[in-house]
Amino acid sequence: MSRRKTERLLSLVVCLLSANRYLTAAQIREAVPGYPDSFEAFKRMFERDKDELRELGIPLETGSNSGDGDEVGYRIPRQAYVLPEIRLEPDEAAVLGLAARVWRRAELAGAAEGALLKLRAAGIEAEDASQPGIEPRLSTGEAAFGPLWEAVRDRRAVAFGYRGAGRSQVQERHLEPWGVVNRNGRWYVVGQDSDRGAERVFRLSRIEGPVAFTGPPGAVVVPDGADVRGAVRNWDFDPTENRTGVLRVRSGRGHGLRRHALSAEPAGQPGWDTITVPFTDTGWQAEQLASLGADVVVLDPPDLREAVITRLKGVLA
């Protein structure tokens, strides 16, 4: 069944590509083997075939030849079909192979594979092992990546459930997406939040449930000068002033803190050091310090000291 379909589609492509004019449905039925005898059944099958070819990106056009009257015909213009000439130097082909492998097993892996196939067919030898030892990867573990990429690509509005950081409730959000951004391994979507009437950034891992398309393709307009990278860069940037904390840390412990310490000296007590560390976010710093348990004591500032105590008491509550 599927073999016959492949044969039929292949013949259809060759037929429409070779004809230098529009062919009517009747002419196509004459030329391409494999269609059923009944004209109605042929029409239904031909409609499906056209859709499948277009889904593959084959530019199947509808029109009529001058002089043929109004009868509608079909063709695949060669110029729109063929991949333009592309030649790559060996070093260029090498980075191309590496770029395709970035997606290995992630959302666009199949697309990367398909692209390489076409480029190989154009005569390019895309190497796989270009820079042995360097293997960058993009992963798309977030379920929302697929639908959001489609929405961005097709310029469609979306709706999804979102649980903001530290929020207990899932909220329904409506977004005209402008772009998806991966920053340091995590995916974000940026766009116009239609409920808030402003630009917003959402982290894909916090989207819950399915992403629904709420508008037609082509409806989203990305404003000139929209800076999706910048939006994500600023998203978690908190311009709080830089502060310093004074800690007592057990000797030989707290390596993570010591790496960033502004100063470190032996404390009055044997077996302990006094170190000064920079921090911006009190909550985050308190979490890090609490995790070190009895190996660190916050001396100053008082709010950081209190925050650590609260955290530790929370464990026992």
Next chain:
Amino acid sequence: MPPGAPEASEDDNVTDIAGRGGAGVPARPPTATDRLQRLLALVPYVVSRKVVGMAETAAAFGVTERQLMDDLNMLWCVELRSPDPYCPIDLSYEGGEIVVSEAESIDRPLRLGVDEASALLVGLRMLAELPGMGDRSALGRTIAKLEAAAGAAAGPSSQVAVQLDQQPGQAVLAEVTEALAQARRVHLSYYVPGRDEATERDVDPMRLVLVEGRNYLEGWCRRAGAVRLFRLDRILSIKLLEVPAEVPPEAVPRDVDQGLFRPSAADTRVVLELAGPGRWVAEYYPCEEVRELGDGRLRVSLRTPDTQWVRRLALRLGPDGRVTEPPEVVAMIAADAAAALRQYG
């Protein structure tokens, strides 16, 4: 942890290697249109090379030689019946060498689709962001050529961006790249946060992997006698030794596409209940089970070889999370918190 086990697990520090990673694309059976795409690429593949071997072609297309032969037969059998019957494609594969003598209109590949162009362009632009990539000019040239060839299909790719912030350890990265290029053994001083320890070890480098936005050196750790991943920003110091790297044949690179951390049945199963602000735990660490408890609370279970890490996580979470199993870990956490609080008088 049983005696002997710590060596095998300490550097994995599970947990600090964040992320679920590699959920991957579900495999689906190939369809008629998948095969059509292959057939449409096969003819130009041969035409552009004039003559090409069966084995080489089968490998390039990821099929068996038998399947390839079937593809070639199908192409050869294409027949159009009107106005006069004719066979547009003529080819032969005698003696294992494929030659296409008539390719008709499918002698060139189909142009790239939007997803295809985007996958490559986003990948290339990501490489251009990497500090470890030596030759940037090749990247620039390739991006320009691909954009030109893809035409309008290249447009949407600009709406996907990949950024990597400057990470600590640029100097370490240079040393690691150098060690790989020269295939030399390195000495590492490596910080293991799960235990808050600096460890010393000799490593034979295998490769540099960027996963989830972080760089790792994968290598044969001579202290553990096993393959280990080392996060570059946790390498406290690195020294290239005057010894060639000797990666033993049994050293198999980890399949990082399946996620960096693979729990083992021998690991301890830990159950946590998380309040709203502690939900990030389920986002960051691979959990066996995640259950909503209502009011934004979650119950998660995960496996770890390192209960020390769990104790530190519990202290960090404070009121935002609570370990409920296993009981001996619950007791240790309570003791840790009490000891820490005593310091504050």
